[in-house]
Amino acid sequence: MLMPSIRIAALFIGVATMAVSVTSVAQEAKSPVAAEGDAGQQAFNNACRTCHIMREGDNRLGPNLHKVVGRKAGSLPDYPFSSAMKEAGFVWDEEKLDRFIANPDEVVPGNGMKPYGGLASSDERKKIIAFLAQSR
């Protein structure tokens, strides 16, 4: 009489374990995507949001960064850019943004993005640029 109930108990444990592992697989499958989006937003919030937001037409201390990838540098009509930025004469792409965020003066000498210390972590820069590029 003892054996069957042990088997049933073992079966229950087996099913419970399977349910747990199915749940964690489902979470693992979902998290990389969600984490990437959140990480980009988070990195942007930490390093840029004091001065920039993404909404079109909404300039703060810095110009809005709506669709900044593919936008000509210093070209928003309603923002008072430095003359250095107005005369930069290039279009923002991922590579330019990466160098600018690392060290603004190297890309646009005399720009007015201050006080901003530069972002040394290429990992953080990558996350931020992926986040900026979503705005199309």
Ligand code: HEC
């Ligand atoms: C202390 C405020 C401040 C912070 C922090 C800051 N910026 Fe700026 N940013 C500015 C200002 C001011 C300008 C305008 C510079 C000029 O006219 O020379 C600017 C300009 C820019 C431009 C040029 C936009 C255009 O239309 O040509 C880009 C791109 C940019 N910032 C990206 C960033 C990113 C990305 C971050 C975060 C990693 C960041 N900024 C952090 C103040 C800031």
